[in-house]
Amino acid sequence: MKLRRPRSRRQWAAAAAGGLLLLGAAFWFVAPYNIAASLPHLPGVSALLHGYLVNAVRTWSLGEAPPRDIDLDDPALVALGAGHFESGCAPCHGAPGRARNPLVGGMRPEPPSLDGIGGKFADRELYWIARHGFKYTGMPAWPTQERPDEPWALAAFLRRYGSLDAEAYRRLAYGPAEPRRALDEGASISFGGLTGRLEEPLDNCARCHGADGLGRDGVAPKLAGQSEAYLAASLEGYAGGARPSGFMEPLAAELTAGERRRLAAHFAALPRFAATGSEADAELLATGARLAGEGDPRRDIPSCLACHGPEAEPPRRALYPHIAGQDARWLERWLRLWRDKPLGATRFANVMHEAARFLTDAEIEALAAFFAAGAPEDAARR
Numbered sequence: 001m002k003l004r005r006p007r008s009r010r011q012w013a014a015a016a017a018g019g020l021l022l023l024g025a026a027f028w029f030v031a032p033y034n035i036a037a038s039l040p041h042l043p044g045v046s047a048l049l050h051g052y053l054v055n056a057v058r059t060w061s062l063g064e065a066p067p068r069d070i071d072l073d074d075p076a077l078v079a080l081g082a083g084h085f086e087s088g089c090a091p092c093h094g095a096p097g098r099a100r101n102p103l104v105g106g107m108r109p110e111p112p113s114l115d116g117i118g119g120k121f122a123d124r125e126l127y128w129i130a131r132h133g134f135k136y137t138g139m140p141a142w143p144t145q146e147r148p149d150e151p152w153a154l155a156a157f158l159r160r161y162g163s164l165d166a167e168a169y170r171r172l173a174y175g176p177a178e179p180r181r182a183l184d185e186g187a188s189i190s191f192g193g194l195t196g197r198l199e200e201p202l203d204n205c206a207r208c209h210g211a212d213g214l215g216r217d218g219v220a221p222k223l224a225g226q227s228e229a230y231l232a233a234s235l236e237g238y239a240g241g242a243r244p245s246g247f248m249e250p251l252a253a254e255l256t257a258g259e260r261r262r263l264a265a266h267f268a269a270l271p272r273f274a275a276t277g278s279e280a281d282a283e284l285l286a287t288g289a290r291l292a293g294e295g296d297p298r299r300d301i302p303s304c305l306a307c308h309g310p311e312a313e314p315p316r317r318a319l320y321p322h323i324a325g326q327d328a329r330w331l332e333r334w335l336r337l338w339r340d341k342p343l344g345a346t347r348f349a350n351v352m353h354e355a356a357r358f359l360t361d362a363e364i365e366a367l368a369a370f371f372a373a374g375a376p377e378d379a380a381r382r
């Protein structure tokens with residue numbers, strides 16, 4: 001083949017493009033830039049890459065805002081964020097008053113300390129980072145993209161990160177429960193550290209659900225006295241991914257099937273949760289009561305009590321969860337999610353989607369208030 005000298009401007013451009021492509025291919029093949037994580041980047045490269053990251057977070061998080069039922073100042077949401085941070089993020093980033101694991105110091109880029117993070121990124125940016133993670137860095141995305149509601153808890157926690165000392169952080173992530181492996185002894189929950197004897201996973205559950213299974217004031221749903229079959233099915237669903245939740249999937253997947261069954265039996269045997277007093281206004285409760293009892297046949301909304309009321313108690317319908325007295329925030333959250341699509345773990349998951357499909361926001365709020373207030377199941381038992 002004979003190479004001719006380019007004549008026209010177009011030919012020059014084509015030759016230049018071809019040359020660049022060849023150079024690029026040679027660079028790719030020979031790989032002269034050393035990717036060894038043991039070496040620092042060449043001067044300037046880190047700053048260039050990190051600058052791009054910051055700009056990308058700004059651009060791609062535009063328009064993100066918490067949904068109506070999520071309040072970033074809710075102490076329960078902050079504590080849930082801290083609870084997840086402890087097992088999902090602290091192994092790489094460390095935590096307030098605690099250095100990160102030396103193992104990750106060998107990562108390029110290294111997972112940075114998040115001390116000043118609230119001042120560096122806006123709330124929507126923190127949410128975006130927790131939900132999507134970063135390519136080519138080791139910073140993972142949220143375990144499921146089917147729960148865009150969940151990473152807001154991390155934003156609620158991270159914006160306060162700088163103001164927390166070790167003790168304040170411990171109280172958020174563990175509540176009053178004393179972890180058996182004390183944090184100040186340098187131990188922390190690690191990716192693989194959750195299996196083993198029943199007591200250890202149970203300590204871990206208590207961080208968010210409380211040792212009494214009552215959910216630490218809304219940090220996590222109440223489990224105490226819930227139908228055992230339902231708890232077991234939910235844990236299986238989380239472990240296998242059939243029930244999406246970035247909080248619960250990693251925890252449930254680390255347990256053995258036997259541990260999941262024993263934990264379900266443990267929480268089902270605790271004294272059942274009930275309402276803790278309600279400040280909801282009477283009109284809202286009345287609307288909720290009417291809808292829960294009669295539904296709205298013209299709009300294809302069934303009676304909730306037909307399935308969740310006292311007559312539908314286990315064992316007859318063991319897979320129908322007990323909801324009277326559950327925390328209002330969780331009832332509302334689930335109803336909103338179920339309105340969009342089936343969310344559950346059992347063979348009845350679709351049933352709940354059918355029940356919630358046509359609910360308005362106001363109706364969801366009323367139903368959540370009504371069931372959180374505990375009626376009528378608690379009344380029937382008194």
Ligand code: HEC
Nearest residue numbers: 053088089092109110111112117129130137138139140154
């Ligand atoms: C496997 C290790 C790893 C885990 C687990 C991890 N991260 Fe990261 N994270 C990284 C690395 C590495 C970076 C640095 C990216 C960069 O700067 O290029 C990073 C960056 C970040 C940043 C941006 C920091 C900055 O100053 O630019 C935030 C915020 C963050 N992570 C939050 C979290 C949260 C929240 C979690 C848990 C849900 C988490 N990370 C879990 C490795 C991890």
Ligand code: HEC
Nearest residue numbers: 083084201204205207208220221231234235245247248263
């Ligand atoms: C980091 C906090 C956290 C920890 C630790 C935790 N959970 Fe959860 N759990 C949650 C959250 C948040 C939800 C709600 C998830 C959803 O929306 O599906 C949940 C939901 C559940 C549910 C479903 C409840 C229902 O009524 O639908 C079960 C069952 C459960 N958890 C059991 C456990 C067990 C057992 C452990 C210990 C191995 C545990 N959890 C540890 C936060 C936590």
Ligand code: HEC
Nearest residue numbers: 302303304307320321331334344345346348349352355367
């Ligand atoms: C035909 C029976 C049926 C009807 C009617 C029904 N539900 Fe359900 N509901 C279920 C089942 C079954 C589940 C669990 C589904 C799964 O996890 O697979 C569930 C789950 C729920 C949950 C989640 C509980 C938890 O602990 O995770 C809430 C909240 C709920 N229903 C509220 C309602 C409300 C409010 C209504 C009325 C609008 C209603 N349900 C009508 C059967 C029903």
